[in-house]
Amino acid sequence: MIMKEYVIDQPIYEKKQSLQPFALTDVLIETVSQEGGHLLHFWQLADTMILGMKDTRVTNLSAGLEALTKAGYLPVVRNSGGLGVISDEGVLNVSLILPIEENGVKQSIDAGYERMLMLVRDAFQNEKIDAYEIADSYCPGTYDLSIDGKKFAGIAQRRVKNGLSVMMYLSVTGDQQARGNAVRNFYQASLEEQFGLDGYPPVNPESMMNLPDLLHQTMTVEEVKIRLVTAFEKQYGAVEWMDSQKFIKETNQQASFEKHLSKMMKRNELLKESQ
Numbered sequence: 001m002i003m004k005e006y007v008i009d010q011p012i013y014e015k016k017q018s019l020q021p022f023a024l025t026d027v028l029i030e031t032v033s034q035e036g037g038h039l040l041h042f043w044q045l046a047d048t049m050i051l052g053m054k055d056t057r058v059t060n061l062s063a064g065l066e067a068l069t070k071a072g073y074l075p076v077v078r079n080s081g082g083l084g085v086i087s088d089e090g091v092l093n094v095s096l097i098l099p100i101e102e103n104g105v106k107q108s109i110d111a112g113y114e115r116m117l118m119l120v121r122d123a124f125q126n127e128k129i130d131a132y133e134i135a136d137s138y139c140p141g142t143y144d145l146s147i148d149g150k151k152f153a154g155i156a157q158r159r160v161k162n163g164l165s166v167m168m169y170l171s172v173t174g175d176q177q178a179r180g181n182a183v184r185n186f187y188q189a190s191l192e193e194q195f196g197l198d199g200y201p202p203v204n205p206e207s208m209m210n211l212p213d214l215l216h217q218t219m220t221v222e223e224v225k226i227r228l229v230t231a232f233e234k235q236y237g238a239v240e241w242m243d244s245q246k247f248i249k250e251t252n253q254q255a256s257f258e259k260h261l262s263k264m265m266k267r268n269e270l271l272k273e274s275q
Contacts, residue, residue, distance in 0.1 A: 019076060088179070132146070
């Protein structure tokens with residue numbers, strides 16, 4: 001299969017499928033590293049808190065997991081860095097997947113982040129979108145995206161072989177205050193008197209909002225996808241939309257997908273031990 005520009009999309013993953021998008025991400029990165037091209041990957045999870053490995057090293061993980069369960073969130077541990085974020089039907093996860101080296105130039109970490117920032121600014125035609133750390137948000141980082149000091153998205157990276165995924169969670173609809181409260185409660189329960197210390201954020205739910213609210217517009221997740229794809233096509237060329245299962249089949253990646261899924265299952269065994 002000759003690689004070109006693709007948009008990979010699928011319906012919202014159910015909780016029982018919660019490890020699949022992470023396995024798929026690695027498949028997509030490896031595909032681009034071998035074949036070239038560019039991918040835009042959209043995915044969503046039903047009510048889930050996606051934990052970073054640092055989140056599993058809290059003082060009392062069992063108490064934190066219990067707080068998440070009471071709030072209705074399933075915990076999963078991802079295979080990339082960073083701290084915990086919430087995913088639900090109002091949060092769009094977006095991965096921009098690129099070769100690490102193009103035209104003889106190797107992508108630096110910051111260059112990867114700038115690619116995503118440019119995509120978002122183009123999609124929403126808004127140069128007021130800033131990129132700097134919102135320290136009291138959940139999963140704070142240098143490339144938190146915000147408007148007037150209110151964060152609506154966070155960005156991380158994962159590099160596998162010669163491929164790069166710039167991954168963003170984007171709050172579109174739903175109760176962002178409730179999301180912030182759930183993450184704050186997780187850290188308060190799991191860190192106790194160490195809350196807000198040792199690199200764990202002192203989460204303030206007021207620090208984050210949904211993007212359409214900041215833009216003073218009404219917007220659905222599907223409309224956000226169209227805006228991002230329009231910006232992607234402007235930068236990388238015309239795309240072919242394809243669901244993930246069809247892509248895996250046409251690129252003969254089923255064995256690779258199952259291998260990465262198995263790795264994710266093993267990574268998440270530590271949660272069962274703590275519950």
